[in-house]
Amino acid sequence: MNDPVLSARGLKKSFPSGDAVLEVLRGVDLDVSAGESVSIRGESGSGKSTLLNLLAGLDSPDSGTVAWDGSPDTGPGRRAAYLGMVFQSFYLVPELDALGNVLLARRILGGLDKSSRPRARELLGQVGLADRAHHLPSQLSGGERQRVALARSLMNGPRLIVADEPTGNLDERTGNGVVELLLGLCSSANAALILVTHNAAHAAKARRSLVLHAGVLGGG
Amino acid sequence: MPWYLHLALRQLFPTGRWFPFFTVISTLGVGLGVTLLVIVMGVMGGFSYEIRHMIVDTEGEVQVKARGWISDYPDVVKRVESVPGVAAATPYAVDHVMIKFGDKAEYPMLRGIDLDSVERVIPLDKYVRAGSLADLDDDSIILSQQLAAGLGAGVGDTIEVYSPLIIDKLGADEVFLPRQVRVVGILEIGHQQLDSSTVYGTLRLSQDLYGLGSTVHGLNVRLAPGVNEDDAAARINAILPKDIRAFSWQDSFSEFLWVLNLERNMIFFLLLFIVIVAAFSVMSSLLISVVRKTREIGLLGALGGKPVHVAACFCAQGLLIGVLGTAAGLAAGFTGLAFRNNVVLLITRITQREEVMRRYYQFSELPSHISGATVALIVVMTIVISTLAGLLPAWKAARLRPVEALRSE
Numbered sequence: 001m002n003d004p005v006l007s008a009r010g011l012k013k014s015f016p017s018g019d020a021v022l023e024v025l026r027g028v029d030l031d032v033s034a035g036e037s038v039s040i041r042g043e044s045g046s047g048k049s050t051l052l053n054l055l056a057g058l059d060s061p062d063s064g065t066v067a068w069d070g071s072p073d074t075g076p077g078r079r080a081a082y083l084g085m086v087f088q089s090f091y092l093v094p095e096l097d098a099l100g101n102v103l104l105a106r107r108i109l110g111g112l113d114k115s116s117r118p119r120a121r122e123l124l125g126q127v128g129l130a131d132r133a134h135h136l137p138s139q140l141s142g143g144e145r146q147r148v149a150l151a152r153s154l155m156n157g158p159r160l161i162v163a164d165e166p167t168g169n170l171d172e173r174t175g176n177g178v179v180e181l182l183l184g185l186c187s188s189a190n191a192a193l194i195l196v197t198h199n200a201a202h203a204a205k206a207r208r209s210l211v212l213h214a215g216v217l218g219g220g
Numbered sequence: 221m222p223w224y225l226h227l228a229l230r231q232l233f234p235t236g237r238w239f240p241f242f243t244v245i246s247t248l249g250v251g252l253g254v255t256l257l258v259i260v261m262g263v264m265g266g267f268s269y270e271i272r273h274m275i276v277d278t279e280g281e282v283q284v285k286a287r288g289w290i291s292d293y294p295d296v297v298k299r300v301e302s303v304p305g306v307a308a309a310t311p312y313a314v315d316h317v318m319i320k321f322g323d324k325a326e327y328p329m330l331r332g333i334d335l336d337s338v339e340r341v342i343p344l345d346k347y348v349r350a351g352s353l354a355d356l357d358d359d360s361i362i363l364s365q366q367l368a369a370g371l372g373a374g375v376g377d378t379i380e381v382y383s384p385l386i387i388d389k390l391g392a393d394e395v396f397l398p399r400q401v402r403v404v405g406i407l408e409i410g411h412q413q414l415d416s417s418t419v420y421g422t423l424r425l426s427q428d429l430y431g432l433g434s435t436v437h438g439l440n441v442r443l444a445p446g447v448n449e450d451d452a453a454a455r456i457n458a459i460l461p462k463d464i465r466a467f468s469w470q471d472s473f474s475e476f477l478w479v480l481n482l483e484r485n486m487i488f489f490l491l492l493f494i495v496i497v498a499a500f501s502v503m504s505s506l507l508i509s510v511v512r513k514t515r516e517i518g519l520l521g522a523l524g525g526k527p528v529h530v531a532a533c534f535c536a537q538g539l540l541i542g543v544l545g546t547a548a549g550l551a552a553g554f555t556g557l558a559f560r561n562n563v564v565l566l567i568t569r570i571t572q573r574e575e576v577m578r579r580y581y582q583f584s585e586l587p588s589h590i591s592g593a594t595v596a597l598i599v600v601m602t603i604v605i606s607t608l609a610g611l612l613p614a615w616k617a618a619r620l621r622p623v624e625a626l627r628s629e
Contacts, residue, residue: 080524095234107223
């Protein structure tokens with residue numbers, strides 16, 4: 001059997017809270033295979049974003065391991081190629097137009113080549129923004145911004161997409177559209193997806209649904 | 221182009237904005253500093269260059285001086301002229317005199333020149349504004365312009381010259397009468413000090429007035445083009461007796477040149493503070509930018525950007541502002557230098573101080589000379605300072621952990 005795209009074992013993470021220590025994650029295990037979609041739900045403050053940061057290599061666990069494709073290397077150099085990220089607040093660079101924001105992921109990976117611009121335009125087309133390629137983020141609606149962020153997350157052909165509350169800043173109808181788009185794009189790109197959400201309906205659309213409760217992941 | 225340079229450019233020149241306020245203001249600050257540096261260093265360099273040029277023009281590149289007097293000067297001239305690289309040599313005798321015209325008296329230096337050889341070493345003819353050098357003989361003198369104006373004397377007037385020997389003769393109860401000489405020319409070198417205190421006469425006239433007999437005080441030596449002054453002075457010294465020494469003009473005027481350099485360096489150092497202040501303003505703007513863009517910096521890390529590249533993005537902004545400010549400052553500075561005399565003329569006309577300017581300033585026009593080395597120093601210092609201004613913001617940006625930066629409010 002092939003190594004899972006993502007494998008987490010015994011992840012623990014705590015934060016100081018005044019004189020006490022707040023244990024947010026108490027031993028999380030998770031395997032995600034290629035092309036699989038996994039949703040993680042949980043109450044506010046349950047540690048969903050903390051878990052996602054550990055899985056994405058943005059933070060280090062107190063104990064436990066994270067491996068991508070069997071390798072513990074989750075540093076920035078590998079992250080650019082292996083992982084796509086989508087955030088609640090979109091995080092587009094305001095000085096770059098939609099096309100520039102999508103291309104930024106490829107620039108950080110190592111620079112543009114002949115295929116970069118056509119690929120970025122193709123992705124913008126797939127998220128329905130072909131005619132908005134040269135619009136700045138300030139000229140786009142919230143839903144459009146998130147769709148640019150989706151296109152950016154797929155630019156480097158990642159094996160894994162992590163999406164942290166991607167619909168948190170969108171109305172229900174737009175949010176539904178974004179989740180459908182995200183699942184569709186990941187499926188067509190054969191990229192695994194970890195979707196952190198509050199929304200039970202959105203979570204149910206993933207192949208596997210998990211709940212983070214009391215610092216431990218369980219089946220939904 | 222690396223992503224951090226691309227992003228630095230985009231942050232300085234965002235798409236669709238023709239007047240990026242931060243970029244324009246920061247560039248202007250640096251540019252103003254460079255403009256001032258170029259103009260002031262150009263004018264200071266101009267003064268220095270003109271003074272050096274005048275020294276060489278009126279003294280030759282090498283001066284030969286004796287401990288007392290040079291007695292057999294024709295032989296010394298001959299020997300000096302035989303040295304490779306020497307184009308010509310001319311003897312001189314120089315000392316203070318008192319000259320009197322009507323009831324006005326002045327105390328200039330009388331420089332005795334050898335009419336047969338002086339033109340091969342000192343191009344006096346080009347400085348004569350009235351009369352003629354050809355009319356100069358043992359009973360006549362040429363006055364410098366401001367001296368003539370002060371005395372109210374002109375070409376054709378007769379003036380009295382009192383020698384320092386009068387004092388010696390008085391001590392011996394002898395009478396030494398002043399010499400009556402005609403003014404046959406007015407000369408303007410363009411340097412206030414020389415134009416207000418120099419008289420040219422024949423070598424014979426000055427020898428008589430100073431009681432030198434057939435001796436002279438020294439020689440002015442003109443070198444062939446491209447010959448190094450120090451090397452030539454060393455070669456001349458090798459063939460001269462020990463009591464007669466040759467000095468390059470830099471050696472002869474070393475203290476004066478040191479003072480000129482000191483003034484120039486001090487001005488450069490002081491004006492550099494303008495660039496440093498501008499760099500602080502760039503730093504402060506970039507620090508604000510780091511705070512404002514904390515989440516974007518987090519995003520760059522999340523997308524795989526390395527901290528060193530995030531730092532390079534902000535450092536590059538300091539560098540680019542430095543380069544742009546330097547380019548703008550050089551353009552404005554050289555334009556200012558090109559029109560400097562128009563500006564000075566306008567100011568003196570408005571204030572009606574043209575004559576005062578001429579009387580008290582060293583030169584009739586504001587000179588300008590800026591060497592390639594000075595321009596290179598200004599460019600390098602400005603760009604280095606601006607880039608350093610980006611270092612602190614860059615360091616702060618690089619220290620931000622993506623996970624914390626993304627969480628920031």
